[in-house]
Every structure is written in C-alpha cells, then in structure tokens.
Amino acid sequence: MNITATHIEINKIYEISSLKENDLTLKLAEMGCVPGTEIVKLYSAPGGDPIAFRIDSYILGLRKSEAENIFVKESELV
Amino acid sequence: MKRIALIGNPNCGKSTLFNRLTGLSQKTSNLPGTTVESTSGELKLKSGKIELIDLPGIYSLFAQSEDERLVVSTLLGIDVPRPDAIVFIIDGSNIRRNLLLVSQVAELGIPSSCILTMADTAKRRSIDIDIKALESELGISVTVVNPRSDKNIQSAYLSLENQTVGNIISQNDNFEHRLRSFYEGNKERGLSEETLKRYTDIEKIVKKVVIGSQTRKRNNTIKIDKYVTHPVFGVVIFFLVMMALFQGVFALASGPMDLIETAFNWVKIQIDEFLPNGMWADFVRDGILGGISGVIVFVPQIFILFFLIGILEDSGYMVRASFITDRIMRKIGLNGRSIIPLVGGFACAIPSIMATRTIKNKSERLITMLVVPLMSCSARLPVYFLLISLAIPASTFWGPFHAQTFVMTSAYFAGIFVALVFALIYKFIGNDKEKSEFILELPTYQNPRIQTVISQAWIKCKTFLSEAGKVIVVISMILWALSSFGPEEAMKTAHLKAVELSQINKKDSAQIHNTQKLEASYAGHLGKFIEPAIKPLGYDWKTGIALISSFAAREVFVGTMSTLFQTPEDDDQVKGIRTKMQAEINPTTGKPLYGVPYAISLIFFYAFALQCVSTMAVIKKETGSWKWPVALFFIYGGIAYISAYTAFRILSHYF
Numbered sequence: 001m002n003i004t005a006t007h008i009e010i011n012k013i014y015e016i017s018s019l020k021e022n023d024l025t026l027k028l029a030e031m032g033c034v035p036g037t038e039i040v041k042l043y044s045a046p047g048g049d050p051i052a053f054r055i056d057s058y059i060l061g062l063r064k065s066e067a068e069n070i071f072v073k074e075s076e077l078v
Numbered sequence: 079m080k081r082i083a084l085i086g087n088p089n090c091g092k093s094t095l096f097n098r099l100t101g102l103s104q105k106t107s108n109l110p111g112t113t114v115e116s117t118s119g120e121l122k123l124k125s126g127k128i129e130l131i132d133l134p135g136i137y138s139l140f141a142q143s144e145d146e147r148l149v150v151s152t153l154l155g156i157d158v159p160r161p162d163a164i165v166f167i168i169d170g171s172n173i174r175r176n177l178l179l180v181s182q183v184a185e186l187g188i189p190s191s192c193i194l195t196m197a198d199t200a201k202r203r204s205i206d207i208d209i210k211a212l213e214s215e216l217g218i219s220v221t222v223v224n225p226r227s228d229k230n231i232q233s234a235y236l237s238l239e240n241q242t243v244g245n246i247i248s249q250n251d252n253f254e255h256r257l258r259s260f261y262e263g264n265k266e267r268g269l270s271e272e273t274l275k276r277y278t279d280i281e282k283i284v285k286k287v288v289i290g291s292q293t294r295k296r297n298n299t300i301k302i303d304k305y306v307t308h309p310v311f312g313v314v315i316f317f318l319v320m321m322a323l324f325q326g327v328f329a330l331a332s333g334p335m336d337l338i339e340t341a342f343n344w345v346k347i348q349i350d351e352f353l354p355n356g357m358w359a360d361f362v363r364d365g366i367l368g369g370i371s372g373v374i375v376f377v378p379q380i381f382i383l384f385f386l387i388g389i390l391e392d393s394g395y396m397v398r399a400s401f402i403t404d405r406i407m408r409k410i411g412l413n414g415r416s417i418i419p420l421v422g423g424f425a426c427a428i429p430s431i432m433a434t435r436t437i438k439n440k441s442e443r444l445i446t447m448l449v450v451p452l453m454s455c456s457a458r459l460p461v462y463f464l465l466i467s468l469a470i471p472a473s474t475f476w477g478p479f480h481a482q483t484f485v486m487t488s489a490y491f492a493g494i495f496v497a498l499v500f501a502l503i504y505k506f507i508g509n510d511k512e513k514s515e516f517i518l519e520l521p522t523y524q525n526p527r528i529q530t531v532i533s534q535a536w537i538k539c540k541t542f543l544s545e546a547g548k549v550i551v552v553i554s555m556i557l558w559a560l561s562s563f564g565p566e567e568a569m570k571t572a573h574l575k576a577v578e579l580s581q582i583n584k585k586d587s588a589q590i591h592n593t594q595k596l597e598a599s600y601a602g603h604l605g606k607f608i609e610p611a612i613k614p615l616g617y618d619w620k621t622g623i624a625l626i627s628s629f630a631a632r633e634v635f636v637g638t639m640s641t642l643f644q645t646p647e648d649d650d651q652v653k654g655i656r657t658k659m660q661a662e663i664n665p666t667t668g669k670p671l672y673g674v675p676y677a678i679s680l681i682f683f684y685a686f687a688l689q690c691v692s693t694m695a696v697i698k699k700e701t702g703s704w705k706w707p708v709a710l711f712f713i714y715g716g717i718a719y720i721s722a723y724t725a726f727r728i729l730s731h732y733f
C-alpha cells in the first residue's frame with residue numbers, strides 16, 4: 001500500500017512506513033516522522049492546507065506538499 | 079568563569095528556567111522560537127560563580143534557520159568560546175523527539191546534566207517516566223524541575239553542579255567534523271539515515287524509561303483546535319481576535335490615559351508657579367516635560383498592546399494564527415510564521431524583525447523583515463492621536479462612521495495594505511530558488527500566566543520609555559538651542575518687527591515676539607529651508623522642523639510640536655498644545671492651518687515613512703548590510719510623500 005499522509009482518513013491511527021528521499025527527508029526525520037511512528041491526521045487549516053498531524057505524542061503542522069513525502073500504512077499497533 | 083549553556087528543543091521551558099535561576103526576564107511564551115538570541119546571566123553556585131547561557135531551541139544540530147545556527151555555532155565554539163558544560167532541557171511529555179538532540183550533542187563530549195520539564199503535562203497524559211532508568215541510559219544526572227513553579231528550583235542548582243560526560247551512542251566516527259562541514263554549507267550525505275538509526279537506538283531507551291503512555295487520548299488542545307482551525311469559525315475567530323486586540327487597546331487604555339494627562343497638567347502648573355519665568359522654564363516645561371508627557375500618556379496603550387499580544391502568544395493561539403494564515407501568506411511571498419512578527423510589529427518593529435530569524439527560507443524572511451516597519455507601531459500612536467484630536471472633534475460623524483475611529487483604523491489598514499502590495503512586488507522581483515517550508519510544532523494550549531505576561535509587557539514599556547526619553551531630551555535640547563538662537567542680524571530685525579507689530583495690534587505682544595523670534599532662529603531657518611519641499615503636502619515650516627526631528631524616532635514629533643508652540647511667558651493659563659495649534663489660521667485661505675487635510679496628510683506620512691533609527695540599525699544587523707535600510711528609507715519615504723500629497727490635495731476640496 002502506498003498512501004501518503006495527505007490522503008489518510010481523519011482521526012484514524014496509521015503508522016509511518018517510509019519517507020520519500022529528497023531535501024525534506026532529514027527535516028521530517030528530525031521532527032520524529034520516522035518509520036514505525038504513530039501518525040494521525042487531526043485537522044487542516046481553512047482551505048485544506050496546511051494539515052495538522054499527531055506524530056507520536058505531539059502535534060505537527062505540515063503543508064500538503066510536505067505531507068506528501070510521508071508514506072503510511074494502517075497501524076498494526078492496536 | 080565557568081560557562082554553562084541551556085540546550086533543548088524549542089518551547090521546552092529553557093528561558094523560563096533561565097529566568098528563575100538568574101533573576102533576569104527573558105521573554106518566554108508558548109510558541110516555539112520565542113528566543114532567537116543568546117543571552118547570558120550570572121549565578122552563584124556552591125562551587126562558585128557561573129555564567130548561564132540561554133539559547134534558542136533546536137530540534138537537531140543540522141540546523142537551517144538563523145536562530146538554530148546560532149546554537150550550533152555556540153556549541154562548536156565558532157566566534158564565541160565553547161561552553162564548558164551543558165544542561166539539557168527535556169520536555170517530559172515528548173521524550174522521544176527530545177532525545178534525538180541529546181544523542182547528537184552528546185557526541186561533542188561536553189560535560190552535561192539533564193533537567194526534565196513539563197512533568198506535569200506528561201502526568202496529565204499518563205506518561206510515567208523512570209528517572210533512575212533514564213539516568214543510567216544517558217549516563218548523566220537527570221532532575222525533574224517545573225520551572226514555572228518555585229518548588230523544585232533547588233534541585234536545578236544541584237543539576238548545574240553535577241555534570242559529567244555521558245554515554246555516547248556514536249553513529250559516526252567523525253560526527254563533529256561532519257557537523258562543521260554541514261554548518262559551513264556543504265552537503266553531507268547519509269544524514270537522514272543517521273537520524274533514523276538514532277531513533278532506533280532512542281526507541282530502545284524509551285521502551286525502558288517510559289512506563290505508561292496514553293498519547294492516544296483526545297486532549298483539550300485538539301478539541302479547541304477543531305474550532306480554531308475550522309474553515310468558517312477559524313477565520314471568524316481570527317478576525318475577532320485581531321479586532322479585540324485593537325479595540326482592547328483603545329477601550330482599556332482611555333481611563334489611565336486621562337489620569338496621566340491630568341497629572342501632567344498639574345505638574346506643569348506647579349512648574350509655572352515655582353520656576354522663574356524665562357527661557358529655562360519654557361525649556362523644561364515645553365521641551366522636556368511636553369515631549370515626555372506626550373509619550374508617557376501612551377504607556378497604558380503600549381502596555382495593553384504588549385500585554386494582549388503576550389496573552390495570545392502564551393496561550394498558544396499565535397502558533398495557530400501561523401497555521402491558518404500560511405496559505406495566504408505563501409501567496410504573497412511570506413510564510414505562516416510571518417504572522418507573528420507582523421502582529422508584533424504593531425507593538426514595535428525591532429524585536430519583530432529579530433523574530434523573523436525562525437523563518438528558514440531567506441527570501442520569505444527578508445520580505446517579512448522589510449514589511450514589518452509598515453505595521454503601525456506604538457510609537458506612531460502619539461502622533462496619530464495628536465493629529466486626529468487636533469483636526470477632528472470627537473463628536474464628528476462621517477456618514478455612519480465615527481470620524482476619529484475611522485481615521486485611526488484607516489491609518490492601520492493603509493500600512494497593512496501597502497505591506498501586502500510590497501510583499502507581492504518583492505516576491506516578483508526577487509528570484510527565489512530556495513524551497514519554502516512550513517513545518518511547525520503546534521504546542522498544547524495552556525492558561526497564559528498573567529503575572530509573567532504583565533511583567534514582560536512592563537519591561538517593554540520601560541525600555542520604550544527610557545529610549546524615547548533619551549531621544550526626547552537630546553532632541554529637545556538641540557531644538558531649544560536652535561530655536562532660541564539665530565543669526566544676529568535676523569534676530570535683531572525680528573525683535574524690531576515684533577515691537578512694531580505689537581504696537582499696531584495692541585495685543586498678545588509676547589506671542590508675536592515668540593513667533594518672530596522663532597522664525598528668525600536657526601530652527602526657523604531650517605524649517606524655512608525645507609518648507610518648499612513640504613508645502614505641497616500642506617505643512618508649514620514648523621511642521622517641517624518636527625518632521626526632521628522625528629527621523630530619529632517618531633514619538634519625538636509631539637515634543638517638538640510642543641516646544642515650537644511655546645506658551646507665551648505672560649500667558650496666565652497653561653494651554654495644551656492642541657489648543658495652541660487649533661488657533662492657527664492659514665493666512666491665505668482663512669481656514670484653520672492645521673485642519674483635516676493637514677492632519678490626514680501627516681498621518682499618511684507617518685504611517686509609511688521609515689522614521690526610526692533603531693529599526694534601520696536592526697535591519698542592517700539582520701541583513702548584514704546598509705543596502706536594505708537605506709533602500710527602505712527612500713522607498714517608504716517616497717510612498718509617504720506621494721500619499722501625503724495625494725491625501726492633502728483631495729481632502730482640500732472637501733474641508
């Protein structure tokens with residue numbers, strides 16, 4: 001399955017599976033978006049962009065284009 | 079003296095702890111990126127005095143924005159000596175991400191200890207941390223401190239004395255070398271892999287250290303955010319908040335302002351009674367006191383503005399404002415993060431220009447810096463107020479609008495509008511290849527700490543007053559000298575002419591003497607010299623002098639005007655400068671010289687022109703050259719001139 005964080009269902013728990021390789025990879029990884037981490041789409045700003053996610057235990061705002069770099073899968077952790 | 083640096087993620091409580099320990103009052107707020115500079119404070123431990131350094135927060139040593147790079151250069155000992163020891167500040171509610179930085183910095187081998195903050199937040203989320211286990215994993219002492227409450231502060235002192243080199247989970251043999259090279263702008267490969275590896279190791283630590291965790295529990299922050307970021311409510315709330323900000327400033331401040339004004343009038347009367355009449359009394363009363371009171375009267379407004387912005391920041395709302403405005407800001411070449419300096423610009427441009435350091439993209443940062451001075455800062459308030467109350471009676475309505483409020487609001491919007499246009503122009507002429515980025519942590523909402531916000535707003539007011547005070551005293555002295563003395567010939571002629579005129583008119587001889595003398599003085603010559611340039615805008619030579627003097631700082635305008643409109647010596651009542659100015663009649667038109675067209679033209683001038691030496695200096699400091707401040711001086715000066723001219727021409731038809 002190859003869905004990115006932009007397109008996931010709101011309030012549903014997913015798990016980060018990998019990051020797209022580009023200039024943003026380092027920054028996203030540093031912010032805790034690493035494979036295996038829980039990710040939940042919470043809400044977006046008026047106009048749908050940027051989007052706020054819960055990454056592990058904190059809330060991170062990302063632009064749509066930035067969230068496109070995060071691949072997720074449905075969480076196996078229950 | 080031993081130097082110890084506070085290192086940690088943004089918004090984890092470094093500055094709050096720093097203030098507690100050193101007794102200083104660095105700005106703190108619930109907003110990642112509050113601190114953008116390095117600040118030192120001294121403190122006494124059992125083992126002797128140490129220097130504690132508060133730094134901006136960073137997520138990683140591979141820093142990209144200016145504020146983050148400052149931390150790296152401090153840790154690497156570039157430009158400044160390397161700190162002798164480090165205190166890690168770790169946010170207990172977010173251990174995993176905080177440990178990434180710890181694991182990177184540990185590789186530098188600097189003795190360290192660790193203070194864990196936000197234990198209360200962690201507890202509320204049922205995150206339980208085994209401190210002993212964390213100590214043994216990191217190999218350094220770990221102390222739990224809540225820097226907001228006094229209780230545990232003693233243990234923070236212990237932490238400062240108990241520093242060791244911790245366990246290094248080395249990922250790389252030449253970490254420091256690679257870090258240096260990255261800092262110098264070289265591309266380093268494998269950094270994201272390295273980060274992922276670090277997280278794998280950190281995961282092992284977290285498994286041992288964090289006992290229970292219920293991060294999935296929906297908390298209040300998310301519930302509130304549903305409304306704050308809602309497509310309809312979110313926008314409505316944003317505009318309501320901004321309106322409340324300005325309404326609040328004017329509504330809450332009017333009481334204290336009246337009090338201060340009454341108090342100053344009383345002081346003026348006392349001076350008149352006790353100081354012998356003459357040059358010195360005039361100078362003290364009109365120049366210094368007039369100038370300073372013209373500014374002190376606005377302290378309540380400045381205070382309330384800083385206070386309300388402080389409340390917005392410390393609650394966590396300003397970060398949401400960034401979040402919801404990012405889409406629009408991006409379109410005009412700015413960034414969601416720009417909203418914080420822009421709103422701050424209504425209070426004062428100087429800290430706001432520094433706050434742009436958190437914007438990573440160079441062009442977005444530059445544009446934000448360049449348009450911040452167009453936000454009507456608090457120093458313009460005294461000028462706007464004087465001019466509005468001068469020309470427009472409080473009871474006037476223009477159609478459905480209360481005229482005074484209408485003009486004041488327009489002045490603010492004019493600044494915002496020109497800022498938008500300029501941002502767009504800068505965006506199109508600049509060639510920006512760097513990618514824009516908006517990756518922003520949204521912190522948990524909290525009850526703002528009123529006491530801290532009050533004391534920080536008060537500090538801002540004190541700085542404003544002492545800076546304005548200094549400038550006003552200096553300018554008043556120069557002005558007084560320039561207006562009391564003049565070329566001998568001219569002064570003599572003026573005297574003779576005044577005698578002659580008062581014989582014809584048989585009234586107000588002191589008034590006539592003053593006017594004649596002022597006109598013949600050096601100040602008069604200066605004013606007359608630039609009069610041709612400002613006459614099209616509707617200003618006379620006296621306004622010209624005030625205009626020149628307020629290029630040092632805008633608030634000087636009020637003082638200068640009151641020096642120039644000195645109350646005649648034999649005048650038995652103290653008239654305010656307003657009454658004096660209102661009495662002046664334009665000899666050619668017979669209308670009041672300082673009427674509506676004059677006032678509005680001048681308000682436009684002040685709204686746009688870059689009349690603040692400190693702002694120019696800070697832009698120079700942040701951009702690294704005089705190019706931008708000088709360019710802005712002329713560009714904004716040009717806009718000020720053209721719009722003032724247009725306003726005066728158009729309005730002269732109607733008033």
Ligand SMILES: Nc1nc2c(ncn2[C@@H]2O[C@H](COP(=O)(O)OP(=O)(O)OP(=O)(O)O)[C@@H](O)[C@H]2O)c(=O)[nH]1
Pocket residue numbers: 086087088089090091092093094095105106107108109110111112113114133134135136195196197198199223224225226392527
């Ligand atoms: N609940 C709780 N809040 C805290 C604690 N320590 C600090 N805070 C709050 O966290 C917010 C951030 O504090 P600051 O001291 O400004 O954080 P900082 O680390 O200096 O942040 P930057 O300068 O942005 O890097 C403030 O609103 C503090 O009141 C704590 O132990 N518990």
Ligand SMILES: [Mg+2]
Pocket residue numbers: 092093094105106112113133134135
């Ligand atoms: Mg700080």
